[in-house]
Amino acid sequence: MTTDPRAKVVISGLRKTFEVDGAALTAIERIDLSIPAQQFVSIVGTSGCGKSTLLNMVGGLDRPSGGRILIDGAPVTGPGRDRGFVFQSYTLFEWMTVSGNIRFALEKSALPRSEKEALVGHFIEAVGLRGFENAYPKQLSGGMRQRVAIARALVYRPSILLMDEPFGALDAQTRGMMQELLLKVWEEHRVTVLFVTHDVDEAIFLADRVIILASRPGRVKRDIAVDLPRPRAFDLVTEPRFMALKREILAEIREETLKVMAADLSAGRG
Amino acid sequence: MSLDPSVPPQGAAEARPPGRRDLLRLRQEIPRHVFTAAGVVVPLALLALWWGVTALGLVRPLFLPSPGAVLAEGWRQASEGILLQDAAVSVYRIMIGWLAATVVAVPVGILMGNYRLIEGALEPFISVVRYMPIVALIPLTILWAGIGDMQKIVILFLGTFFQQTLMIMDNVKNIDLSLIRAGQTLGFSDREILRRIILPAASPGIWDTLRITVGWTWTYLVVAELVAANEGLGRRIMDAQRYLATDTIVWGTLFIGFLGLVTDWAFKRAGRRLFRWNAPVRG
């Protein structure tokens, strides 16, 4: 696979092994990928195929064992404020209020105070949390907490947003609302998004492109363009084109899952 | 309160008082007044049993004095001013011993919980020391610290410090790793993350450890005042042993228990005020 050096994110020959009980476990064998600026990319694949590992390396939270990741042409050496991260577990600072959490993310920026306050206010508005500025995270529902997390990841204006199953713990209704909210915010703040999910509907609904990872060890299995118009509304999921994409992606994932199960059985682990 | 789903709507529950079976359901909430009453009934029953056994003369007062005799002993100590004097001396020793342990254990525990090197260096040592019987260290502490207050404080320190450090290390380790990662993605340095994320995140747990360990300091009081003490709640009990004054022993023991209870309550209350953000939310 060729990679375009002008892309926002260029991943080439990426490899990651972990040492487990003295033995090397290859989580990612080889990933080559280039992602243009402002693209919304969903990443799906069976459990344990290396999705979080990939995202953590792009985020600079984990070091690759081989290959490299370039952002705007420069290699990733650690976490940086050009990237925002939203985790699956609620990682709010519980001793800070909603606005305190968002403001905390701006502490390292050189903006004047008034501008920071304006940004905090803007993003609280954008994620629909007006009126909850002074609430503590423990007083909020799961969906509301993730909205704070999204606002916190966007408020310092990164150009890349990394999301690792951000809605995985939410119930189906809340999740649907959050997807629409995320798209709305994204239409306004066009950042490059890498969005990991288990939910194929969610992957298609949000993205311009769905990357299916093969597992054990992780590789790119398929790279599928989502040629659905934007802005998207919730009833998109019933349209024929959406369903065709869904069928195709589900088949790929099912094939992977069967392979993993067969491998487990023959290894006597199933 | 009324939003709490575990409280059944009025009417339905009111109509039929909870049967015995409803009170013993696995993990089932019970009415608050029943819960409180149960906690009062058991000590009262024990008290009644104690009173009955002694009033009927089933045991000799030497082995178990009557509740009346114990109360009378408490009254005597209070009116002669001994009680206040003993309590003041003992509370002072406990406060200083526990504070000294805490002042060292909090930073050491935090460092151990965050830096593997420091954990590796100190954990084996602390794990061995914490099993050493403190009573056996009395001769050494006398050599080191003399026979004054300092020696008592050293015993209380030794009885508290090691367990406390390990528990604080665990408090720190138990915080969600992704909080640290969130801090890294926001551009904070290790030191800033330590001070502004790890510390506040671990503080309710640390506070709980402080509450539990001050209870342990109380339990070491008698050991601390075993040797070369003229006054103190623990000393009073050990003196009474010589004269077989069991009423003094029982009174002293109960009084120490009571002061421990008050300390615990004060910690819980202060914790609720300090960490309002951590209040469990119902509903």
Ligand SMILES: Nc1ncnc2c1ncn2[C@@H]1O[C@H](COP(=O)(O)OP(=O)(O)OP(=O)(O)O)[C@@H](O)[C@H]1O
């Ligand atoms: N810190 C680690 N040490 C050892 N092995 C790890 C570590 N992190 C991940 N792995 C292993 O690497 C592989 C990929 O893990 P990863 O968490 O990236 O999968 P995932 O695709 O995110 O899975 P899920 O969908 O369950 O979140 C797994 O086999 C996992 O056990």
Ligand SMILES: [Mg+2]
């Ligand atoms: Mg994962």
